[in-house]
Amino acid sequence: MGRPTPAVRAAKAVALTVVVALVVFPLWTVLATSLASPQNVIANGGWVIWPGEFSFAAYTEILQGGIISRALLVSAGVTIVGTALSLVCTIGLAYTLSRPKVYGGKPMLLLVLFTFLFPPGMVPLFLVVQGSGLFDSYAALILPFLVNVFNLVVMRGFFQSIPPELIDAARIDGATELGILRQIVLPLSKAVIAVVGLFYAVAYWNRFFEAIIYFNDQTKWPIGTVLRQYVTGGASLAETSGELATTSPQSVQMAVVMLATLPIVCVYPFLQRYFVKGVVTGALKA
Amino acid sequence: MTILFRLGTAREAFDVSMTRVRGGTGTTGPPPPGRRPERRGHLRRIRADRVLLLVAAPALAYFLFFHYGALFGNVLAFQDYVPFLGVSGSQWVGLAHFERMVTDPLFWNAVKNTLLIAALQLVFFFPAPLALALLLNSIVGDTVRRFVQSVVYLPHFLSWVIVVALFQQVLGGAGVVNGWLSTLGLGGISVIGNPDAYGPLVIAQLIWKECGWATIIFLAALSQVDEQQYEAAALDGAGYWRRLWHVTLPAIRPVIVLLLVLRLGEFLSIGFEQFFLQRPSVGPETGEVLETFVYYTGFANGDFGYAAAVGLFKGVIGVVLIYAANKVAHRLGEQGVYKA
Known part of the structure; x- marks a missing residue:
């Protein structure tokens, strides 16, 4: 050139x-x-x-307790528990769907892919969550989003790209299905697990809308929902705690934006080298 | 995320077409040892695969309960739903909600705004990642390229709440840009909360958040372009723009067309959170899109049946569009496979 x-x-x-x-x-x-x-x-x-x-007055002020500190803890808890559960469930189904000739493999795959075509509507999903008694429960921020079809497809694609000879060899050596998953498939799939884990974690951390419709108790709101009050309602977050003299409301508001952003910016560099690889191999393999 | 979702469907389309070309999956490796060729009974097969089925069960239960349960919940659209009475106790009203949609000016206003924003997204957001990908692809130094990529991917991971907050801080009435303008003695600009600027604003936000991330697929396609063709074109005296026009773009045209078709399939999926957050600042006249209409009708006004009907209407149109787009993509994918 x-x-x-x-x-x-x-x-x-x-x-x-x-x-x-x-x-x-x-x-x-x-x-x-x-x-x-x-x-x-x-x-x-x-x-x-x-x-x-x-x-650092703005940060020390909002981290001393009160609504923001609590919201950050809620978000962290939902993100950690949700990501772990999502990964376990996604890996399980993706692995099963990646095995050729598994019983019911094709119907299971169609069952899952159809939901991609017709995602649940806001109102019907609300009814399901309401009906299962998840109101005001942190589970309402996790269970309705437990498995994401895109993440599942990416992971299945990755599992399918593992050479079948490796798996057959392990089976001849007497490994069980779970043994194969744990000792062969998972160690080879660190990149895709990191990527999918990041996608789930970011989605849990960023979710704010669901708490508005599922929670009556505002003290259970995650950080995104609290932040939204300031973004759309113009509500001043500074009022939520005392000691206005040492900080300006703008600094406090921007500190909240920063705290909501920071976890993502912090984990991002560590996972970044994985995700292009994971996404491209998973999504573009064909 | 939407781009990547589309990739998911594209991949399935590719998989299916590949399978068809190869004449079935029968050629993928020898059958696992210990499996006899004759058909076994269902029970025996379930027993043989019981561990696999067990690890798949939690996720399957999730899909059945939340997705198929919600699918069933769409019966609301045919009811005069009263939360106190529940689905079984509420009255059936047939197609009354759908008849009401036809004559409801607020509904048509939401349709109009949705179509307008969808069209703006298609015209202005769709080409943006391609342009950025071409720019990124032309960077020679590896370190610079990786740095720029890291920076432009980052906004994808920020929530809409943060993106809207950032735009307010920079472009708002008391924001940075207006501060600069007043220092320079110029009049301020009114962007946030100004209905006339709403279309450009939401597109600018979308480009800021998703443009970098959407380059991934184009960059992957660009890395496949045959280096020799560039050299041949350069030897023939073709400059940068001619090489771009005659070598690069034709080489990645299948990807562009495929993404465009799939985007058309999701034409109405313009997003929810972004519009939910900013509708209050511009009012329903400009800010109401179909999904916010569902939210305000159902959750703010308690008119659940009508809201579900509007949601179902949008969902059904979405299915038709996605199905048609996948049919087209499928065909294109097949063609690509035959050519290769």
Whole structure:
């Protein structure tokens, strides 16, 4: 390939810088505002690009207890328990569906794929959750989303790509089905498990709507639902705790946005190297 | 996530077509040892596979209970549902809810807004990842490329609540951009909460959140383009744009067409949370889409039967569209396989 001219290379560099800046800038200003002192924020009219003096007051304030701390704990708990359950169930069904000639394999696959064609409506799903007595229970944030068809298909595709000779050899050596799953399939599938686990964890962490319709008890709200009150309702989160003098409401609000974002930004680099591989092999194998 | 969901269906379509080309699955490896060729009874086969069926059971139970249970819940659409009486106690009203939809201006307003946003998404969001993928693909340095990819994938993992909050912080009345404009002595811009700017705003948000992630599939396709064709074109004196037009785009055209067809199949699936969050700021006139209409009718007004009818209407149209799109994709996929 011919080398691009300097003008083309410069244009590319500018385009890439703009793209990166457009993504990073909003996150940056939120971080800066959350770390700025109240005088700083007021002097600037509500937002900051570079905090004049750093202050963690906004974070210490909302993490001292009260609604936000509780919501973060709820979200963390739902995310950890939900991801674990989702992974176990997804791996189980994906493995079974990946084995050729398993009893009822085809009907099971069709049963699952049909739900992809016709996802449950908001109102009918609400009735099911209501009918199963999950109101005001954290299980309402987990069970209705236990298995995701896309994740299942990705995982099944990965399991199918494992050479059948490996599995046959293990079977000849006397391994049981569960033994094959545990000792051969799972160790080979770390990448796809990491990716699917990340997808589930992110979905649980980000979920906010369900708590609005399933929870009467607002103290059980996860962080997304609490944050939404500020986003749409204009409700000031600063009112939820005392000590307004040392922090500005904007800093507190931005600190909440940051805390909702942070877990994702933190796990992201560790899983990033897996997910392109996992997604492409899983989804594009054909 | 929607792009990837589509990939899932695409893969199934490919699988099926591949199977057909190869003439069945019979050629995939020798039969496992210990299995006799004659047909066994169902019970014996269940016994033989009992461990596998057992590990599959929790997920299957989930699908049966929540998905098929909810499917059954659609009977609400034909009832004058009263929560206190339940499904069995409520009165049947036949197609009354659907007749009401025909003459309900609020419903048609939601249809109009949904179609408008869907069309905007198709025209402005669909090509954006392709352009970004071409840009990313042209980066020579591995480190730079990986860094830029990491950055542009990140917003996909943020929730809509955070994305909407970020846009408010930057573009809102007291936001960063308006602050800059007033420092420069210019008049402010009104984007957040302005019905006239709602369409461009929601598209900008979607591009910000999903454009990077949606490049993955295009990048995978681009990595398959034959390097020799570039060299041949370059030898013939073709510049960057000519190579793009005559080599790159024809090479990835099957992927583009397939994704476009599948996107058309999900034309009405414009998303819910984004619109649910921002409808209050612009009002129902511009902000109401079909899914928010279902929410406000059912949960805010307690009109569950009518809300379920609207949801069912959208679901059925969605099935028809997806089915048609998959038929087309299937055909395209088959063609691709034959050519290869």
